Amino acid sequence: AQSVTQLDSQVPVFEEAPVELRCNYSSSVSVYLFWYVQYPNQGLQLLLKYLSGSTLVESINGFEAEFNKSQTSFHLRKPSVHISDTAEYFCAVSREGGSQGNLIFGKGTKLSVKP
């Protein structure tokens, strides 16, 4: 079985500062990894995903995440955040070859960007 740990429930940061949202997973098999984002009063949206290939994946709005198999991590980073990045971020994992029904979500990290 897989599990996901997001160590930080809340991360406050000032605008234009760098940020890292941590995600660690546990699995005995190869996995797919995802970050979903939930903006205020909206549904969750896929931000980025790692399925195979390059361990560094990027989103269209400047976020990136690196799959580190040895540390079983998939931390999300952005070098300079904007007010509009304020949202809750969810890390999710599924076993390689699995279906969407096997997605396991972390408890979420609320990113609060202050001016």
Added chain:
Amino acid sequence: GAGVSQSPSNKVTEKGKDVELRCDPISGHTALYWYRQSLGQGLEFLIYFQGNSAPDKSGLPSDRFSAERTGGSVSTLTIQRTQQEDSAVYLCASSLDYGLGRDGELFFGEGSRLTVL
């Protein structure tokens, strides 16, 4: 419609009453999911429908919870004899049934916030 539609957006009910929550998935999506989002608890998987296959009900927390999907489209989540601990946001998602390796994206609705007094 353009996205996953859920109704009602907010529901306040009294303990012991039954509630129904509706989800209208994206047209053409064969897979549909229900999750529960409680404060500080992340997303808890409830049930998964995939095409005409038997649903995966492994996440339903008790027999007071049930869900059906009619005609492979609209789904209704029913909670009988609601309890205060049922208070949460119930999220519905849909996806193309290609498996995570090809698509990997769930499309979520905005949720139905249930408050049980």
